[in-house]
Amino acid sequence: MKKFFPILQNCRLFAGIEGTDLEKLLRCLSPLRRHYKKNEFIFVMGEIAGSLGIVLSGGVHVLQEDFWGNRSIFAHIPPGGLFGEAFSCAGMERLPVSVAAAEKTEALLLDYQRILAVCPSVCAFHAGIVKNMVRMLAQKNIMLTRKIEHVTRRNIRGKLLSYLSEQAKTAGCGVFDIPFTRQELADYLSVDRSALSNELSKMREQGMLKFRKNHFELAEGLDRPG
């Protein structure tokens, strides 16, 4: 149990809570640590929404799948990120989305009730966790707002530029890897995969970018409009 403390100390949910305190707190929360294979489901749409997860390693996709298997990917959650928290925090009964491992993934599952109704001995940290939760929820809010910015562009090139320039900004430079395959990127931007490939090729022809698999290099001047 103790061996994944170092990972948790880097997790923003526990920011401000140090060594032995974190230990106490975790005993109280009694989290479930689990491993998942690529594409394995962690939460399935329709399940009771009582718990939330922390990605320790790998990464997960939050998604919806309709009857015919059409996927829509809402978000990619990297290590240190939370998933499913909005639905527990809002008091929703059932999950409206599924969560699947995007690759080999290690995650921690917590019962949300134990976070809010925490035992007396750790009350000092309780307020801290709730404040951290506020910050993380707000950040996810912004993430979702950005995703909306991407998918509301009226054509595929617009969506791509919006998405790629955000990636470049968070990477700090025009060279970066994305956490999606082509099909997944299409499911994230909600366009057809072949049309996406097609548009990417055109953009390459026009010297706007280079790419290979999930590795991208934007030409200078793209991510700095104006």
Added chain:
Amino acid sequence: MKKFFPILQNCRLFAGIEGTDLEKLLRCLSPLRRHYKKNEFIFVMGEIAGSLGIVLSGGVHVLQEDFWGNRSIFAHIPPGGLFGEAFSCAGMERLPVSVAAAEKTEALLLDYQRILAVCPSVCAFHAGIVKNMVRMLAQKNIMLTRKIEHVTRRNIRGKLLSYLSEQAKTAGCGVFDIPFTRQELADYLSVDRSALSNELSKMREQGMLKFRKNHFELAEGLDRPG
């Protein structure tokens, strides 16, 4: 100042805080009460993101406008709802969106710093407000997720059905008014207005719904798939 206490007591941000306590708390937060005409801007994209707003009456749109005047409406916030909170809570420096009054609107502006770093005398309520904030952020999160569900449908009819059936669900029946004009609905679903009108007409021809202005009546069996 006191005369809008009744409105605030119904506001979810202050849930659980009663009469005189609310009074004390408000003295501490020293909010700004303001009136806005229809289409007047409350926040403008790029401003410092220090404060958040509560809609007292009317309603506001959270939106983005590009250089050419193309609008994208992210959300409609009804009375009792918060706006701008995600950006303050996440510690963002500048607002990535604008907020405009959708109609004649009354709003309260609060300084976020005062909510978190609250004065000692009201500490008992501080924790309560933060918890309320968690819940409201989580709910907005779900709102955004729903909006993503709408705009990621691959054609206009899909977007309309997704949006209208959600409205019907929240209204509790198939007859309801929406807070958008046609152009605004188009900006919300990110499609062309004329194409939207066109699709609505087709759906009416096919007996799926009736509408007049912003009043809609869905045919039975539409909002209950399966």
Added chain:
DNA sequence: AAAGTTCCGTTGTATTTCCAACAAAAAACG
């Protein structure tokens, strides 16, 4: 190394959406 599988790009066609322009209806205004 061969066979199988997944991923990716390309192409052609069918469908959908955008765009611009216009007309009718409704609302706002003096």
Added chain:
DNA sequence: CGTTTTTTGTTGGAAATACAACGGAACTTT
């Protein structure tokens, strides 16, 4: 009440996207 402005529906042509099908590359498995 007549005028002006806004909102909404309609249409036709241009443009973009979806869809289906295919082949090759890269990766897995045996």
